[in-house]
Amino acid sequence: MKEIKEKWIYLDNNATTPIDKRVLESMMPFLTHNFANANSTHQFGRHVSSVVRNVRKQIGELIYAEPDEIIFTSGATEAINLAIKGVAASYSHKGNHIVTASTEHAAVLDTCRYLESKGYEITYLSVMPNGLIDLNELKSSLRNDTILVSVMYVNNETGVIQPIKEISQLSHEVGALFMCDGTQAVGKLPVNVDELDIDLMSFSGHKFYAPKGIGGLFLRKRGNRVKLEALLHGGGHEGGSRSGTLNVPGIVALGKASSIAKEEMLQDAERIKALRDELESRLLKFPGAYVNGDVRNRLYNVTNICFPCQDANVIIGRLKNISVSNGSACTAAIIEPSHVLRAMGLTDEDAFASIRFSAGKFNTKEDITATIEAINTIIMPILI
Known part of the structure; x- marks a missing residue:
């Protein structure tokens, strides 16, 4: 080269x-001598598992979530697929209508188009010339059979910030869940999932100075617990939501990036x-x-x-x-x-x-x- x-x-x-140098330094020991599988039951594995538990707490402190509401994924694209497809499968008894915006990331739009091919009905909201959705259009699009509204927090191309709290309130009025693609917001803006009343939110480490290949999904478990059908099966990891051996070095890096973001x-x-x-x-x-x-x-x-x-x-x-x-x-x-x-x-x-x-x-x-x-x-x- x-x-x-x-x-x-x-x-x-x-x-x-x-990658922030402090983030890189934090993950290096878990690429060398702290290499145990976090799901192993021996003392070495239990030590690494305790580190992972602490990272859930670090991320929870960043977005005001409980540690057990954090599901680790390979990044935001996987988290988005898990959230949208998982809700579609788990709430099909209520309806098959999903609402999203025409300016969403391809991970959301392509997932919704896939669900359309499976018989789900998707409403794609237009945006005004300034990139914001029209809340009146959203309100008129919501129905009793709407199971999910998915609108991104910050647009990746323009930086436009959507009125997340108002969107979540309108969604909940018809009994729909609200999912937020927080990829461009988490680690850059103060995000409080409780104040914003978010049910599910995706995020990715490499958008705020952690490495690629690690991200997560906030899945609300308090109050009206969100049910989610898994995409990946094979061991029941992450509370049954996402099977697969945990990427411990990436997880540690994500935790360090979260702590730095909260402070700085x-x-x-x-x-x-x-x-x-x-x-x-x-x-x-x-x-x-x-x-x-x-x-x-x-x-x-x-x-x-x-x-x-x-x-x-x-x-x-x-x-x-x-x-x-x-x-x-x-x-x-x-x-x-x-x-x-x-x-x-x-x-x-x-x-x-x-x-x-x-x-x-x-x-x-x-x-x-x-x-x-x-x-x-x-x-x-x-x-x-």
Whole structure:
């Protein structure tokens, strides 16, 4: 592999984040000498099992859940599949209607399309031009046979934050469960599953400085306990919800990332927002440039900017040592306009002219300055 000698400027933190060195250090002993299976009954295994129990507590403290309400998965995609398919199977006696939004991540949309092929009825809510759903449309879509409403907390492409508490309240009024894809929120924003009245919530470690391959699902067990049919069978791990040998190194890393986030996220947010705002204000000086999505209700690290009459792929390709994105990393290989931006009313041309910049806690002011200068050298000659 060719060595990259220039400094790499990474502004694609919504796709994945670098591992915090403290997180890496915490997991290393469990890749070397603390390698026991957490489900083994010998003393070595019981020690590792106690570590896993402590991680459940760490994650619970981050999102205000009980430790036994945390199910470990390989990431948010698995958690989403487990949640939606599991609810569909467990509550089919009540109905077969599910409500979601047209701007959800592919993990939600593809799972819902799969269920449609099995006879379930799915309502895909539209969004307003600012990316927010219309609560009146949601209310009119809910029925007595609605079993689940699934709306993401923070949109991965625009950073738009949905009114989660209002959505959960409307869902519960008709006896439906509310599932939230919290992938872009957990570890970045204060999330309280009790205050928001969330029944199920997915999250992924690599979105907040833990490694890839580890995530989880919050599954409410207090009050009206949520029932969930398992996807994976073979040992009854995770309380029967998800069989498979636990990824202990990843779990330990997720716990450490959760503890760091709880202590530092607000401080990080203030600094990251200042970097994002500086970048955004400078880039909006290009003729016709505008921000996609609601600028008041969005995550502090994201700006999705349309540069009319430009080709985002060309710009990205010419940013040799700068990483930015033109959409979700999970669908970036598909040469189609962003389904999120199209749902917000953008034309194909403007969707293809839009770039997402997502900063993280390791970015610096120098990164922002260099990015502005690099884009300036690419776009200005075209404008001239």
